[in-house]
Amino acid sequence: MGTVLALAIGAPVSAESLIALRNLRSQTVITAADLQRATHATPGALSNPKDAIGLETKVTIYAGRPIMPQDLGPPAIVERNQIVSLNYHHAGLAIVTEGRALDRGGVGDRIRVMNLTSRSTVAGSITVDGSITVAP
Template sequence: MKYLFAIFLAILTPPAHADTVLAGRTMRAHSVLTEADLKLSPGDVPGSYISVDELVGMETRVVLYAGRPIRIGDVGPPALIDRNQIVRLLYNTGGLQIAAEGRSLSRGGVGDRIRVMNLSSRSTITGTVRPDGSVTVAPPQIPGS
């Protein structure tokens, strides 16, 4: 009888309601979002943002079209590094620290992995963008260690 009552309540309980964030206007890639660029729409679209607060200050990665939901991969942190920008490369392992200059081969925000050409050796490496705009290069991983 308890189980029947629980099933009865589950049937009568209305489904949870969520909003979806839509683009208020068409925006080009690499635009920083403001509250005026966004609007809420009733309904749940899987894989889309549900809060305007999450998006304010983020940068568009792709073109956003007016009235369409903003999906998780459509935005990211604002880019600190532009393509062809000279950046500081940092390599730290154990007690060894090396700093060098490099040229960015792509755009990137905090936490993004980007390719950079070391200006001294002309070799291309991949590193992670830090909050200060420098790029950290991790030591190579040795299999089995």
């Protein structure tokens, strides 16, 4: 007994894209009020509001333009020039000191930080608590 597979040729397919309801400046955290569904599909654009809400814009997104995943990222928790804790752990050695953030970023971003004691610049990853982990 065979299986019948029905295929509708020419049937309308509904697809939606998310678009900006207003101009969203860079570093704006997206809320539901910033988004609108467009009835046309834009290849690569987000379609689910849950994928955008709570994220921060990396670039300015103009009203009516589609929301693309590469234009969004985690919200920054470290601002440029902020004093942060620098943590270094390697082979049983732990060093904790203060540094000045030279970049801004969110959890997991790698930024440059100036060690306030030695005045040297190091790179590290931002952790959930806003401290910077420096690895060898």
